Amino acid sequence: MRWTKRALNAWVRQQAPLFELSAALQMLTLYGDDMAEALTAIAAKRKPQFPSVNRPETTPG
Secondary structure: OHHHHHHHHHHHHHHHHHHHHHHHHHHHHHOOHHHHHHHHHHHHOOOOOOHHHHOOOOOOO
16 A cells, blocks of 8 residues: 555656646636637627637738
8 A cells, every 4th residue: 555655646746747737727718818708608698709719810921
């Protein structure tokens, strides 16, 4: 049991930075324009028009 605990703790310590990055990216998503549009569309009972999808494409040039 001791070695299982040691192995699991080592894995958790290795994955902690990845977990923190994931949490930070989720927070950016929650406070972004797409989330605001999603909530507005739900309240208005309409299909969302996500800003990140509807941005005009830029062409090199």
